[in-house]
Amino acid sequence: MRESGGKKADSGVRITEDGIRQVLRPVTDPELGLSILDLGLVYGIGIDQDAGEVTVTMTLTSQMCPMGPQILGATEMAVRRAAGVRKAKIELVWEPPWDPRKHASEDGKAFLGIWD
Numbered sequence: 055m056r057e058s059g060g061k062k063a064d065s066g067v068r069i070t071e072d073g074i075r076q077v078l079r080p081v082t083d084p085e086l087g088l089s090i091l092d093l094g095l096v097y098g099i100g101i102d103q104d105a106g107e108v109t110v111t112m113t114l115t116s117q118m119c120p121m122g123p124q125i126l127g128a129t130e131m132a133v134r135r136a137a138g139v140r141k142a143k144i145e146l147v148w149e150p151p152w153d154p155r156k157h158a159s160e161d162g163k164a165f166l167g168i169w170d
Contacts, residue, residue, distance in 0.1 A: 067138035071099045075161055077132045084121050088165055094157025108133050108138030113152045
């Protein structure tokens with residue numbers, strides 16, 4: 055698990071899941087060139103408004119992903135930049151195993167050549 059402190063919370067700023075997804079959209083898997091959101095690597099986003107803390111539960115395409123540290127670092131940095139976030143935590147999980155047929159968005163599936 056990666057954890058990082060961020061800037062002080064902006065007074066009156068409400069952290070939303072949509073807002074966090076917006077800052078995560080540009081984070082890509084460098085090997086595939088596709089957003090971690092479209093790949094379905096983000097399993098959940100938890101927000102503690104009072105603490106200004108955001109926890110992103112995510113996985114990687116494989117446990118041997120050579121770009122894993124870069125993806126996790128980019129994810130953490132993106133969350134830390136979101137308004138109101140004081141602390142970003144990235145929880146890397148392997149269950150359920152990533153399966154693009156189940157987790158990728160329709161755009162991600164099309165990019166990967168997966169058709170239902």
